[in-house]
Amino acid sequence: MDKKFWLIMAIAFSAGLVSAIVVPSIAEADSGASKNPKDPLRGMAPVEASKGIELPVSNDDMDVAQGRYLVGLLGCASCHTDGALIGKPDTSKTLAGSSIGIAYSNPMMNNYPGAVYPPNLTPDKETGLGEWTQEEIVTLLRSGKTRHGRQTMAIMPWTSYAQLSAGDAQAIASYLLSLDPVKNQVPKQVMPGTPAKTPLVHVGLYRSR
Numbered sequence: 001m002d003k004k005f006w007l008i009m010a011i012a013f014s015a016g017l018v019s020a021i022v023v024p025s026i027a028e029a030d031s032g033a034s035k036n037p038k039d040p041l042r043g044m045a046p047v048e049a050s051k052g053i054e055l056p057v058s059n060d061d062m063d064v065a066q067g068r069y070l071v072g073l074l075g076c077a078s079c080h081t082d083g084a085l086i087g088k089p090d091t092s093k094t095l096a097g098s099s100i101g102i103a104y105s106n107p108m109m110n111n112y113p114g115a116v117y118p119p120n121l122t123p124d125k126e127t128g129l130g131e132w133t134q135e136e137i138v139t140l141l142r143s144g145k146t147r148h149g150r151q152t153m154a155i156m157p158w159t160s161y162a163q164l165s166a167g168d169a170q171a172i173a174s175y176l177l178s179l180d181p182v183k184n185q186v187p188k189q190v191m192p193g194t195p196a197k198t199p200l201v202h203v204g205l206y207r208s209r
């Protein structure tokens with residue numbers, strides 16, 4: 001009977017809003033299922049979406065203004081801002097990276113899923129994009145390849161951003177490079193099987209077998 005417990009986790013990316021939803025259905029949420037040591041969602045809670053994170057205005061250059069518009073539209077700040085993934089964005093660090101991780105392996109299979117942290121997108125030289133050229137940012141957006149040639153995970157939605165026109169991708173890069181640098185080092189990627197030291201959100205769609 002315990003098996004009559006269906007869990008759906010979903011993430012919605014839309015209009016700059018990311019939400020991770022944990023929905024217990026069929027079995028009543030308080031029926032004791034959460035005391036089951038095998039419940040993969042033991043200790044987890046639903047998270048709120050961050051709404052309308054105000055983006056800094058850096059200058060009134062047309063390219064930069066277009067970039068700011070696109071960064072808002074494409075929801076970059078809803079991952080790349082500390083606290084935004086759990087609905088509590090730290091607006092003093094908008095776009096300066098997240099200390100909340102995104103799990104990339106199935107929490108129902110791994111007690112300790114792997115996790116990745118959306119990096120700092122402000123032009124700080126040590127912890128952000130300060131050493132990146134505009135072209136390198138464009139390449140990252142349109143192919144997912146970092147300036148060191150590493151393929152980023154598709155959690156960073158480059159598979160969708162690959163459709164950006166060169167001009168729009170350049171405008172986004174101009175905007176990011178025009179921001180005030182904020183020093184903020186995000187945690188290193190966590191490998192599956194290693195306990196993360198930070199809260200994680202779990203993303204993805206799981207279907208019943």
Ligand code: HEC
Pocket residue numbers: 018070071074075076077078079080102116117118119120121128137140141146151152153155156157161172
């Ligand atoms: C759903 C969350 C999410 C959204 C939305 C998102 N990103 Fe990311 N981004 C990530 C994650 C996670 C990584 C790290 C991926 C990895 O290392 O494999 C990343 C990596 C990057 C990097 C590479 C930085 C570095 O130091 O390696 C850049 C640049 C970047 N994102 C820019 C953007 C921009 C610009 C937008 C909006 C147009 C955006 N991201 C939207 C999650 C997101």
